[in-house]
Amino acid sequence: MAEITDGGASRAGDGENVAPMEEGPRRLRADAERNRRRLLDAATEVFSERGLEVGVGEIAQRAGVGRGTLFRNFPSKEDLIAAIVVERFRESIARGAALLEADDPGEALFTLLDQALTRSETDRALFEALDDAWLCRKDIGAVHTEMLTMLDALVRRAQEAGAVRADIGAVDILVLVKGMCEATRSLRHLDGDFELRQLDLVRAAICAPGHQRPLRGRPPTMHEFELRRPPAGRSAAVSG
Amino acid sequence: MAEITDGGASRAGDGENVAPMEEGPRRLRADAERNRRRLLDAATEVFSERGLEVGVGEIAQRAGVGRGTLFRNFPSKEDLIAAIVVERFRESIARGAALLEADDPGEALFTLLDQALTRSETDRALFEALDDAWLCRKDIGAVHTEMLTMLDALVRRAQEAGAVRADIGAVDILVLVKGMCEATRSLRHLDGDFELRQLDLVRAAICAPGHQRPLRGRPPTMHEFELRRPPAGRSAAVSG
DNA sequence: ACCTGAACACCGTTCAAGT
DNA sequence: ACCTGAACACCGTTCAAGT
Numbered sequence: 001m002a003e004i005t006d007g008g009a010s011r012a013g014d015g016e017n018v019a020p021m022e023e024g025p026r027r028l029r030a031d032a033e034r035n036r037r038r039l040l041d042a043a044t045e046v047f048s049e050r051g052l053e054v055g056v057g058e059i060a061q062r063a064g065v066g067r068g069t070l071f072r073n074f075p076s077k078e079d080l081i082a083a084i085v086v087e088r089f090r091e092s093i094a095r096g097a098a099l100l101e102a103d104d105p106g107e108a109l110f111t112l113l114d115q116a117l118t119r120s121e122t123d124r125a126l127f128e129a130l131d132d133a134w135l136c137r138k139d140i141g142a143v144h145t146e147m148l149t150m151l152d153a154l155v156r157r158a159q160e161a162g163a164v165r166a167d168i169g170a171v172d173i174l175v176l177v178k179g180m181c182e183a184t185r186s187l188r189h190l191d192g193d194f195e196l197r198q199l200d201l202v203r204a205a206i207c208a209p210g211h212q213r214p215l216r217g218r219p220p221t222m223h224e225f226e227l228r229r230p231p232a233g234r235s236a237a238v239s240g
Numbered sequence: 241m242a243e244i245t246d247g248g249a250s251r252a253g254d255g256e257n258v259a260p261m262e263e264g265p266r267r268l269r270a271d272a273e274r275n276r277r278r279l280l281d282a283a284t285e286v287f288s289e290r291g292l293e294v295g296v297g298e299i300a301q302r303a304g305v306g307r308g309t310l311f312r313n314f315p316s317k318e319d320l321i322a323a324i325v326v327e328r329f330r331e332s333i334a335r336g337a338a339l340l341e342a343d344d345p346g347e348a349l350f351t352l353l354d355q356a357l358t359r360s361e362t363d364r365a366l367f368e369a370l371d372d373a374w375l376c377r378k379d380i381g382a383v384h385t386e387m388l389t390m391l392d393a394l395v396r397r398a399q400e401a402g403a404v405r406a407d408i409g410a411v412d413i414l415v416l417v418k419g420m421c422e423a424t425r426s427l428r429h430l431d432g433d434f435e436l437r438q439l440d441l442v443r444a445a446i447c448a449p450g451h452q453r454p455l456r457g458r459p460p461t462m463h464e465f466e467l468r469r470p471p472a473g474r475s476a477a478v479s480g
Numbered sequence: 481a482c483c484t485g486a487a488c489a490c491c492g493t494t495c496a497a498g499t
Numbered sequence: 500a501c502c503t504g505a506a507c508a509c510c511g512t513t514c515a516a517g518t
Contacts, residue, residue, distance in 0.1 A: 028500095028501095029500060029501065031500095031501075031502090032500080032501060032502090035501090035502090055490085055491060055492080056491075056492065056493085057491075057492090065502075065503090066502060066503040066504065067492090067493085067503080067504075068493095068494085068495085068501095068502065068503055068504070069501080069502060069503075071492085071493065071494075072501070072502080075493095076492080076493080077491095077492065077493090130423070130426075131426030131427060132426055132427060132428060132429055133426075145462060148462045148465065149462065152462065165444075165455075167454050167455050167458075167459070168441075168455065168459060169458075169459025169460060169461070170459075170462070171430075171434075171459060171460045171461075171462070171465055172437055172438070172441065172455070172459055172460075175423045175424065175427060175434075175438060176420065176423070176438060176441050178419075178423045179418075179419030179420045179421075179422055179423030179424070179438075180416065180419045180420075181419075182419055182422065182423070183370070183415045183416070183418045183419030183422070184415065184419070186370075186371030186372055186373075187371060187372060187415060188372060189372055190411075194411075197412055198412070198415060198416060198419075201408075201412065201416050201445040201446070202445065204405075204444065204445045204446075205441040205442065205444045205445035206441070206444075209452045212449045214407050215405075215407050215408065215412075218407075219407070219408060219409025219410075219411060219412055220409060220411045220412075221409070221411075222385060222388045222389065222392065222410070222411070225388065225411055268481095268482095269481060269482065271481095271482075271483090272481075272482060272483090275482090275483090295509085295510060295511080296510075296511060296512085297510075297511090305483075305484090306483060306484040306485065307484080307485075307511090307512085308482095308483065308484055308485070308512095308513085308514085309482080309483060309484075311511085311512065311513075312482070312483080315512095316511080316512075317510095317511065317512090
């Protein structure tokens with residue numbers, strides 16, 4: 001039915017070098033393992049290019065397998081998307097954890113937000129999954145909690161350093177950044193500076209009093225907004 | 241195919257009391273006019289309740305007409321959505337125009353943003369339409385330009401009054417607010433204060449230096465975030 | 481002029497038949 | 500064990516037949 005349901009966390013995406021006696025996901029046959037990876041790669045590619053509405057048939061074809069194989073590895077299209085989302089979440093958490101070692105705690109946080117914006121095109125499935133309907137899945141809820149834990153540590157360090165306002169929390173920032181990245185991604189006909197301005201606005205919102213900076217670039221005029229519109233934009237599906 | 245195409249602006253939604261010799265939309269027969277309105281009302285209702293993925297069959301049924309009648313009035317589901325979006329845009333523009341008369345130019349702007357947040361649930365189709373794929377439609381592009389014109393006037397007044405930073409423009413603000421409203425709407429299990437905090441963050445981002453205020457409420461903890469999650473959330477369709 | 485529901489095309493999902 | 504494509508259900512859209 002293509003609605004977000006609780007898909008359980010069986011075979012939660014790890015995939016690489018599973019220890020022989022590990023719990024959880026049973027070892028896959030070599031060809032199955034390869035097919036699974038091909039499906040994830042093909043789906044990641046088309047999803048970031050054209051969004052979540054691309055058909056499972058095309059994904060299977062691009063991965064060089066039959067449609068049935070896709071549904072053997074992922075009980076539903078939603079589960080396929082969730083597996084990708086979990087992978088992207090893990091990567092993002094790893095980047096954040098690395099930034100916990102950085103010298104300047106304030107810049108460390110802002111660097112993470114910058115990375116989020118930069119990757120918001122390829123990670124679009126990740127951002128779309130940051131809502132009630134997806135978070136109630138056990139697998140996504142789990143990595144999301146890890147994400148918040150990491151972000152919380154980064155925010156506290158930045159607050160102790162006096163770079164970020166004291167009355168804000170990790171959830172506040174995550175939601176603000178999610179919205180900004182998605183709104184910016186869907187207006188890609190505006191030039192690159194526009195994204196940086198939006199990032200600067202988020203920074204202005206969360207920085208400590210007295211740390212104000214000017215926005216990069218200059219405000220797009222209505223005229224620019226009109227002119228740069230794509231000639232025959234087709235991308236967002238209404239349904240299917 | 242349910243993709244966003246240029247649907248032209250024929251019969252752009254005005255509907256009420258068309259002057260006899262007006263150009264453009266030919267006068268509809270009385271029953272057809274009533275059916276058209278019923279379809280718009282039924283669609284508005286179910287879209288705001290359950291999102292754009294509700295089926296046309298249900299909409300037609302709710303309006304008390306056959307499916308064919310829906311497609312006679314609106315060549316595609318997308319055109320039906322666009323007609324609703326245009327109506328909501330017009331309402332929003334009217335509210336903004338009224339605020340141009342307000343005494344305090346800064347508060348006038350922030351009041352508009354507050355209204356946007358308050359109405360983001362019922363106007364969700366409007367926010368979803370604020371992207372490349374929808375804006376390239378002539379009918380939506382036109383009202384969007386009107387919207388920016390109104391917002392631009394409101395912003396300039398607020399800037400002259402010193403309430404809003406000088407290096408920001410209407411497009412910057414519209415995009416920031418769109419993202420914030422959508423991100424907040426999809427996390428409705430958090431209590432009402434959370435929305436106000438997000439609005440305060442937007443305000444902090446766009447206000448002039450030295451106008452800082454504390455955020456209302458307090459940051460949601462991760463624990464709260466987990467606990468308040470809906471038991472069996474189903475709302476966002478992956479496709480169809 | 482307008483209304484209607486059967487029919488069509490498309491896409492997610494299942495499953496009997498294969499290896 | 501795993502793979503496959505034909506078959507099914509669902510939804511947006513069309514259209515011949517009605518009034």
